[in-house]
Amino acid sequence: METSGIKYTPKDFKSENAVRWCPGCGDFAVLNCIHKAMAEVGIKPHETAVISGIGCSSRLPYYMNTYGFHGIHGRACAIATGVKVANPDLSVWVATGDGDALAIGGNHFIHTVRRNVDLNIVLLNNRIYGLTKGQYSPTTARGAVTKSSPYGTVEDPFNPAELCFGARGRFFGRAIDTDLKNQVDVMVEAAKHKGTSVIEVLVNCVIFNDGIHKSITEKEWKADNTITLQQGEKMIFGKDNNKGIVLDGWNLKAVTIGENGYTIDDVLTHDATTPDNTLQLKLAKMSLEDGLPVALGVIRNAPEISYDEAFEKQIDDLQGGKPKKSLREFLLNSANVWEVK
Amino acid sequence: MPTSTVVTDIKQVTIRFSGDSGDGMQLSGTLFSALSAILGNEIATFPDFPAEIRAPQGSLQGVSGFQVRIGSKDVYNSGDKSDVLVAMNPAALKVNAPFLKKGSIVLYDTDSFDKKDLEKALFKTDDPFAELGLTDVQPIPVAMTSLTKASLEGTGLDNKGVIRSKNMFALGVVCWLFNRSLEVADKLLEQKFGKNPLLAQANIKALTDGYNYGNNLHLTASTYRIETVDTSKKGFYTDINGNTAVAYGLIAAAEKAGVKLFLGSYPITPATEIMLELAARKDLGVKTLQMEDEIAGICTTIGGGFAGCLAATNTSGPGLALKSEALGLAVMTELPIVVIDVQRGGPSTGLPTKSEQTDLNQALYGRNGESPLVVMAAASPTDCFDSAFEASKIALENMTPVILLTDGYIANGSSAWRIPDMDEYPDIKPPYVQNYFNGEDKTWKPYRRDEETLVRYWAVPGTPEFQHRVGGLEKDYNTSIISTDPKNHQLMVDTRKAKVEKIADRIPSQEILGDTDADTLIVSWGGTYGHLLEAMNQIRETGKKVALAHFKYIMPLPKNTAEILKAYKKVVVAEQNNGQFANYLQSQISGLCDIRKFNRVEGQPLKVNELVEEFTKIIEEK
Known part of the structure; x- marks a missing residue:
């Protein structure tokens, strides 16, 4: 999985297959960003594998000129784990949705994150089941009226970041489908991170959940309602770039710099690399209801040895650099062997 | 109590070690089998233990047994009834009383x-x-607990350790009974407890004192000496159970094919031991993953197969049910994976530690859609090696999932096994795409097939x-592009079926054992081989003619199957x-209507005497 030195363009990662999402679907932008990010990272297309589950977003591998595998519902993370451990030299990506990863595939998702398998999981979160035509998903807000909740849901949604952090995730980033620059940046960082990287992309479903992310994606509100975190930089946001995130006791607070005595020195500096995830979790949980902007960008990036690397290291250590023993050599040297002459 | 010793030469004997699940009976049994095998006997073992790790002490539910049949030759199964019972408590005596032969020896801890x-x-x-009506057995009362305490006094072992060593004292008595020299047993114990010399010494002392006790007191009317076998094939031998043999068979196949072995797994009785052996074989480069559930077990396996490994997953009936959807994915993507189903009593949780052949329908049909795959069954503990090798070869060369059925009986049972020279096994050549096409060739598509075999190529x-x-x-x-075209779907369904059926061209013809000119043919498959073979031999010894066709290849069936089954009057x-x-068989072979069935679903191995009785009746029918 060495970067090749060859200059790739997004086109090199694009397959000939016609893309079949609904016109206006947010998934198109994600696909383009993956092409761009892969070109920028520069890993060869034939050393890249994209694995998916079931759902609209899981059609994504068909549109890649890499190795691709369209799996079954919920199992993308498990299949991808197999691919990565079988051949650690591959760059392995997972394309999945909120239903695929967090409902039917919830168990595989948390265990993959816990193991820290070196995968880049792109979680396209449109807060709805699209391919089955509009049922509520594990990320649909409480009370939402959908086809399967005609009187509104009576359950709370998952925040994917909380699941990721709860499963001891080492990398979490968030992006908006229409914000191509930040999305590519997060994907590139995710690809460079050795271990499980979870990239939540908030995508719009034009048919069944149109405008669900509107409060943060519409141009007029985006600047005030989101903050794109940058490693080592002050947490500043807003139309006029004059708002900041400060610590208020145990909690985070959005303030206007220059008002109520707050100066730029009070504004927090983002560090995604601290092993302690307390502050990163608080950032990931920021919401408009709490008067805080939604955090985008790389929120956590604290690498630790990946599962596949530890796995290979154990094999290497056991074999101690000697040529691999054959089964027969092993058996002849084991206990309980006798010879019949 | 008789005071003279008569040493009797016998051909075969069945011994059952039985006690509480904490009494160490499995260890006594395993050691006795191993040392018998090393001394040149043929062995067949049958561990029979409860699902509970520790049921209430002394209770009937908590009885754990290990049966071993040893003999000079022709040991095909672990025996129906025992000649010797070691009973560590009254519950063990009660549970095993129905399985005692007339005149058998019952060694028990007073x-x-x-x-x-x-x-x-x-x-x-x-x-x-008296209460059990055991009037015709030879009881040998031995105060095993107190004798073990006396034996190990001052060794520094704590009281709990001392009491646990009574299984070795019992083994010592049994070794004396069968004229087993202790030299081999001592070595095995040193290996087993190598890391704890105190424990090793204590066990050896208890064993020796048990032996001496038997010797000094001349405990019984007769002791046995089993002839040692004249093993026909030279070489190095070890004793092996079916689960371990499966693990080695997979390793051997990966070596032959020049690929890495990958196992995605989840613990389940009685299949777990395959995972344990392969996890320990990381030193041979085996990649074993213990996953979060059965579904992840097979899905990682599919990923491993996609990425170029010999990928396998092991499970039992309930786990196979969970893997159904993913098996369909492996059928659809035409990837080489091997699924080992160690069958146990079902349905649902059923009888986890007992053995059945009730997953055949599930293996053949348990998926949505028309979903053909290869189904095989292993015949004996050592055949698990060959079957796992063969299943892997078929999967890798034909780009298809293969289900290998074994069962709890052969998985836990063991036999002596000659460590094979891998030159005796055939090559395994996966259809790597680059051996057939160059990258510029636009006629290659992922589902393009070999015209003859219909096998697609492997682009790793x-x-x-x-x-x-x-x-x-x-x-x-x-084009290999997504399609819902009606005619195309029919074509693909037919092609996937034909691909699996064509594998029949490359598997051996079905063999017939016994009298090929008999009227009656016994048909069996999988882990019952030993019992059916012995039943057939016993019938033939009475002068009656009978034949046996024991199947290992189930889907597809060997090509001569219809011909064979139609050649006999009674099947x-x-x-x-x-x-x-x-x-x-009736669904596969047209015109095969009049077949008889012998069915037992008791979670226990078939009984040879019942088989002989039933078959004899059928043979004698006019």
């Missing part, structure tokens, strides 16, 4: 036969032998120029289910 112990095993009187990720996409959606026969299919193979 220290655990007091009133309280008898009550725990629900005895009403203080004479358990990492291979330049062969990037492609596969998945669970139906694909076009020619009886014997299996540990309610007739699944019999029904399958």
Whole structure:
């Protein structure tokens, strides 16, 4: 999985297959960003594998000129784990949705994150089941009226970041489908991170959940309602770039710099690399209801040895650099062997 | 008590070690089998233990047994009834009483036969032998617990450790009974407890004192000496159970094919031991993953197969049910994976530690859609090696999932096994795409097939120029692009079926054992081989003619199957289910109507005497 030195363009990662999402679907932008990010990272297309589950977003591998595998519902993370451990030299990506990863595939998702398998999981979160035509998903807000909740849901949604952090995730980033620059940046960082990287992309479903992310994606509100975190930089946001995130006791607070005595020195500096995830979790949980902007960008990036690397290291250590023993050599040297002459 | 010793030469003997699940009976049994095998006997073992790790002490539910049959030759199964029972408590005596031969020896620990112990095993009187009607056995009472305590006094072992060593004292007595020199047993114990010399020494002392006790007191009327076998084939031998043999068979196949071995797994009785052996074989480069559930077990396996490994997953019936959907994915993506189903009693959780052949229908049919795959069954503990090798070869060379059925009986049972020279096994040559096409060739598509075998080519990720996409959606026969075209779907369904059926061209013809000119043919499959073979031999010894066709290849069937089955007047299919193979044969072979069935679903191995009785009746019918 060495970067090749060859200059790739997004086109090199694009397959000939016609893309079949609904016109206006947010998934198109994600696909383009993956092409761009892969070109920028520069890993060869034939050393890249994209694995998916079931759902609209899981059609994504068909549109890649890499190795691709369209799996079954919920199992993308498990299949991808197999691919990565079988051949650690591959760059392995997972394309999945909120239903695929967090409902039917919830168990595989948390265990993959816990193991820290070196995968880049792109979680396209449109807060709805699209391919089955509009049922509520594990990320649909409480009370939402959908086809399967005609009187509104009576359950709370998952925040994917909380699941990721709860499963001891080492990398979490968030992006908006229409914000191509930040999305590519997060994907590139995710690809460079050795271990499980979870990239939540908030995508719009034009048919069944149109405008669900509107409060943060519409141009007029985006600047005030989101903050794109940058490693080592002050947490500043807003139309006029004059708002900041400060610590208020145990909690985070959005303030206007220059008002109520707050100066730029009070504004927090983002560090995604601290092993302690307390502050990163608080950032990931920021919401408009709490008067805080939604955090985008790389929120956590604290690498630790990946599962596949530890796995290979154990094999290497056991074999101690000697040529691999054959089964027969092993058996002849084991206990309980006798010879019949 | 008789005071003279008569040493009797015998051909075969069946011994059952039985006690509480904490009494160490499995260890006594395993050691006795191993040392018998090393001394040149043929062995067949049958560990029979409860699902509970520690059921209430002394209770009937908590009885754990290990049966071993040893002999100079022709040991095909672990035996129906025992010649010797070691009973560490009254519950063990009660549970095993129905399986004692006339005149058998019952060695029992008098220290655990007091009133309280008898009550725990629900005895009403203080004479358990009379209460069970055991008037024709030879009881050998030995105060094993107190003798072990005396033996290990001052060794520094704590009281709990001392009491646990009584299984070695019992083994010592049995070794004396069968004229087993202790030299080999001592070595085995040193190996087993190598890391704890104190424990090793204590065990050896208890064993030796048990032996000496037997010797000094001349405990019984007769002791046995089993002739040692004249092993026909030279070489190095070890004893092996079916689960371990499966693990080695997979390793051997990966070596032959020049690929890495990958196992995605989840613990389940009685299949877990395959994972344990392969996890320990990381030193041979085996990649074993313990996953979060059965589904992840097979899905990682599919990923491993996609990425170029010999990928396998092991499970039992309930786990196979969970893997159904993913198996369909492996059928659809035409990837080489091997699924080992160590069958146990079902349905649902069923009888986890007992053995059945009730998963055949599930293996053949348990998926959505028309979903053909290869089904095989292993015949014996050592055959698990060959079957796992063969299953892997078929999977890798034909780009298909293969289900290998074994069962709890052969998985836990063991036999002596000659460590094979791998030159005796055939090559395994996966159809790597780059051996047939160059990257510029635009006629290659992921589902393009060899015209003769209908096998698609394996384009392993990492291979330049062969990037492609596969998945669970139906694909076009020619372009390999997603398709819902009606005619194309029919073509793909037919092609996947034909691909699996054509494998029959490359598997051996079905063999017939016994009298090929008999009127009656016994048909069986999988782990019942040893019992059916012995039943057939016993019938033939009475001068009657009978033949046996024991199947290992189930889907596809060997090409001569119809011909064989139609050549006999009477066909009886014997299996540990309610007739699944019999029904399958009838569905596959037109005109095969009049077949008889011998079915037992008791969670226990078939009984040779019942088989002989039933088959004899059929043979004698006019």
